[in-house]
Amino acid sequence: MKLLNKSEILSALSKHPIGRGTEATTYDAGRYVVRVPHTVKIDKAFRENLSNGTYNYQKVDNIHGRRNFGQPLYNLTDPMSGTVMLSVCKKVDGITTNDLVEEPLTTKQKSDAMAVAIEKMRIMASAPQKSYRRLVDDLNHLAGTNFTIDPCEGNMLINPTTGRFYIIDLRPVKNVRNVGDLILLLLTDIPDMPDNAEYFELEQKIVNKLMRAAQSCGLSVPEQLKLKPRALEVIKSEAARQLYKNNYQNIALHTHSK
Ligand SMILES: Nc1ncnc2c1ncn2[C@@H]1O[C@H](COP(=O)(O)OP(=O)(O)OP(=O)(O)O)[C@@H](O)[C@H]1O
Numbered sequence: 001m002k003l004l005n006k007s008e009i010l011s012a013l014s015k016h017p018i019g020r021g022t023e024a025t026t027y028d029a030g031r032y033v034v035r036v037p038h039t040v041k042i043d044k045a046f047r048e049n050l051s052n053g054t055y056n057y058q059k060v061d062n063i064h065g066r067r068n069f070g071q072p073l074y075n076l077t078d079p080m081s082g083t084v085m086l087s088v089c090k091k092v093d094g095i096t097t098n099d100l101v102e103e104p105l106t107t108k109q110k111s112d113a114m115a116v117a118i119e120k121m122r123i124m125a126s127a128p129q130k131s132y133r134r135l136v137d138d139l140n141h142l143a144g145t146n147f148t149i150d151p152c153e154g155n156m157l158i159n160p161t162t163g164r165f166y167i168i169d170l171r172p173v174k175n176v177r178n179v180g181d182l183i184l185l186l187l188t189d190i191p192d193m194p195d196n197a198e199y200f201e202l203e204q205k206i207v208n209k210l211m212r213a214a215q216s217c218g219l220s221v222p223e224q225l226k227l228k229p230r231a232l233e234v235i236k237s238e239a240a241r242q243l244y245k246n247n248y249q250n251i252a253l254h255t256h257s258k
């Protein structure tokens with residue numbers, strides 16, 4: 001692994017961020033991304049410490065092998081407090097699969113949210129079956145680690161060219177997640193969504209592909225088979241909801257082998 005040098009990090013931090021979440025801001029650094037917690041101020045002192053090599057380099061254990069969860073590869077920590085000042089992470093090339101849509105919504109905001117969701121769903125619905133299998137395989141892999149999914153908006157990306165999904169923003173806690181959590185990462189939850197034939201059709205295609213993948217891969221631990229009422233809330237069409245409910249119980253449980 002070729003590390004980023006100080007000037008590459010500084011130059012990444014001087015650009016407009018590619019993402020801002022609740023906990024950190026992410027900057028593009030070419031081969032990698034740099035993630036800075038909101039608690040860290042990118043000021044003169046920070047830049048100086050970075051250039052002077054004041055921060056400690058701390059390699060992160062490679063738990064995920066060649067999988068890409070946008071995971072940190074190494075951190076730079078403050079030598080006094082041990083606080084992580086920034087992380088250099090694997091880069092994922094893609095767009096978020098879903099977005100946070102919060103009420104109250106104006107009619108215009110709702111129709112814009114629908115248009116964006118439909119555009120993203122078109123991409124997801126045409127992604128190859130293999131992409132969904134990889135997703136279930138990622139879920140199985142995580143069940144055997146001390147990392148878990150944070151099933152919130154913006155924590156999954158899709159590469160529109162390859163149709164491949166990437167779960168990002170893992171949490172270091174042993175908390176096994178299920179297929180329903182993948183639904184929460186895939187679909188945008190639009191409150192009081194009006195009837196929309198295309199939306200419903202795309203939703204059905206996506207849920208169908210996910211369920212087929214889960215059937216063919218099986219799940220590796222029983223907790224992954226817990227039905228998620230929240231997932232049923234996010235699914236809007238009756239047809240897709242039935243598809244999820246009917247197939248969910250039939251997903252085989254078998255030990256996942258690599
Ligand atoms: N490794 C990465 N490669 C590409 N883009 C990324 C990567 N990590 C983060 N991003 C972008 O930055 C956004 C926010 O990142 P992330 O979810 O990691 O931040 P967060 O502060 O933990 O957010 P939240 O807690 O709200 O989920 C993502 O939605 C994505 O667009």
Ligand SMILES: [Mg+2]
Pocket residue numbers: 021022153154155169
């Ligand atoms: Mg996030």
